[in-house]
Amino acid sequence: MSAQQTHQTAPSGTWLKQWEPENEAFWEAGGKRQAWTTLVLTTAALTMAFITWFLVSALVVRLPQIGFQFTASQLFWLAAMPGLAGGTLRLIHMFLVPIYGTRHVISLSTLSLLIPLVGWFYAVQNPETxxxxxxxxxxxAGLGGGNFSSFMPSTSMFFPKRLQGTALAIQAGVGNFGVSVVQFVTPWVIGFALLGGMAWVGEPQTMTRAGVESQIYLQNAPLVMIPFVAVFGITAWIFLKSIPITSNFREQFDIFKSGHTWSQTSLYIMTFGAFSGLAATFPLLIRLIYGDYEGAPDPLAWAFYGPLIGSASRVVAGPISDKLGGARVTHWAGLGMLVCAGLVAWIVTGxxxxxxxxxxxxxxLALFFFAGVGNASTFKQMPMxxxxxxxxxxxxFTAAIAAYGPFLFGMLFAWSFAAFNSAAPVFWGLAGFFAFNVALNWVLYARKGAPYPC
Incomplete structure (x- = not known):
């Protein structure tokens, strides 16, 4: 079997007979419509995946306020665990589309998100859980994180190279909005009884914050997502098709023979690893750094801005990367991240x-912005x-490794606060890592006369 071939024996209704996006006549005759339709449906499903993946980051800051007795380290572990699962599951998802096809992988993985959503709906209602x-x-919840590494490869195969930067940026950027959505919607939706306070929706919890008690419905955060996940999963099963590019598990290991795989992985850890890791820990950082002062800010009133800005910049940077080249955009994004990491480290010191x-x-927020730009530009480099x-x-694969960001950042901040009672060491370390990747990208891809311009 070749690494790329037409699927000959697949059942009708699932696999397309042919797919030639680089053929302009084929693209205009119907390929373009199929590709953009698939992008819309899979992006909607990916948004729900990110919402599920980062649901814990929105819930964890409220758990101590409704009676759960956890230490700061335990809370960081809870926030980090979806990242551990997401990265691990992405290592599995990266192989699935060439084996089972877009339709089966997207629809079934989306429906699997119902498991953690229903579980959290019940768990938060009892502080003795x-x-x-x-x-x-x-x-x-990391099931949602795993989906990315099958959704994005699928999209890259549906589009011609000249549009892959734009398509991947739209899908990933809009999908990333799910992080901001869950952190924005949660504070609002937990404030009232859904469905007229029907008994099966659950009883309210008493939240104590700054000595003031109020009634909230924390279970509403996962509950409102359940019908969307069900609808998008079923819709994907009905309308999606799979393209005839197939490969078995063993053949897909050929990517590890290329040094570009490892350099691109490092670059994507810099961009998406930082985006996802900081998005998962931003609420807790605000709480731990500023939460003990009089008039302390509500973490969820601010935390959603980071993922929002990072997601928006990713969407915008996609077409820019198609026009200017991914490596050049990655270079400037990396420099911006380096400066911002050093600035934040200086701010939180003392x-x-x-x-x-x-x-x-x-x-x-500036760090999130540049991370979003780099997320788009690196995904332009890989298809080239x-x-x-x-x-x-x-x-x-790169998405899988970078998805460990929430786990790694959770562990790093837990260590940093335990050892130094400060987040500064982590940000100084990030600045050093960003500097390394800026140099790597410049030498290999971005400088004039680079051996591999992309």
Missing amino acids: PYWVLMLLAFL TDSLASFPMFVTGM LFAPRQAGGVIG
Whole structure:
């Protein structure tokens, strides 16, 4: 079997007979419509995947306020666990589309999100829920993180190379909005009884914040997502098709023979690893750095801005990367991240009041912005360096490794606060890592006369 071939024996209704996006006549005759329709449906499903993946980051800051007795380290572990699961599951998802096809993978993986959503709906209603149960549910939330490494390779194979930067940026950028959506919607939707307070929706919890008690419905956060996940999963099964590019499990390992796989992985860890890791920990960072001061800000009132800005910049940077070249855009994004990481590290060093909070938020939002730009530009580089099936595999692998961001950042911040009672060491370390990747990208891809311009 070749690494890329037409599927000969697949059942009708699932597999397309042919797919030639680089053929202009084929593209205009119907390929373009099929590709953009698929992009719309899979992007809607990917948004729900990100919402599920980052649901825990929105819930964890409220758990101590409704009676759950956890330490700061335990809370960081809860926030980190979806990242551990997401990265691990992406290592599986990266192989699935060439084996089972877009239709089956997208629809079934979307419906699997119902498991953690239903679980969290029940778990948060009882402060006596064991910690190990919450850890298991946090791990299962990582099902949403795993989906990315099958969704994105699928999209890369549906579009011609000249449009892949735009298509991948739209899908990933809009999907990333799910992070901001869950952190924005949660504070609002938990404030009232859904469905007229019907008994099966659950009783309210008493939240104590700054000595003031109020009634909230924390279970509403997962509940409102359940019908959307069900509808998008069923819709994907009905309308999606699979393209005839197939490969078995063993053949897909050829991507690991290329040094570009590893350099692109490092670059994507810099961009998406930072985006996802900081998105998962931003609410807790605000709480731990500024939460003890009088008039402390509500973490969820600010945290959603980071993923929102990062997602928007990813969408915008896609077409720019198609026009200017991914490597050049990655270069400037990396420099921006380097400066912002150093700025935030300086701001949080010796913080002893709320006076530095505006500067902290500004530095973090700028860091999210440049991370979003780099997320788009790196995904433009990969399809230019590899053949279509291989590019899909590399996209899936790099996304898998970078998806450990929430886990790694959770562990790093837990260590940093335990050892130094500060987040500064982590941000200084990030600045060093960003500097390494800027140099790597410049030498290999971005400089004039680079050996592999992309």
